[in-house]
Amino acid sequence: VNGAAARLAQINDRIIIVAYGIIEKREEKKYKPKVVLLDEHNGIVEIRKL
Secondary structure (H helix, E strand, C coil), rough: CCCHHHHHHCCCCCCCCCCCCCHHHHHCCCCCCCEEEECCCEEEEEEECC
């Protein structure tokens, strides 16, 4: 956590991480984003394809 939010974050807080990217228009239809859910030890619990 960076910037002003770093002052509010505490150890053991849960956070949401979002990543953005730029893709070519021709890749738009075949792009399949994923959501990865983790447990308290950062182990993968579930991977969802949107």
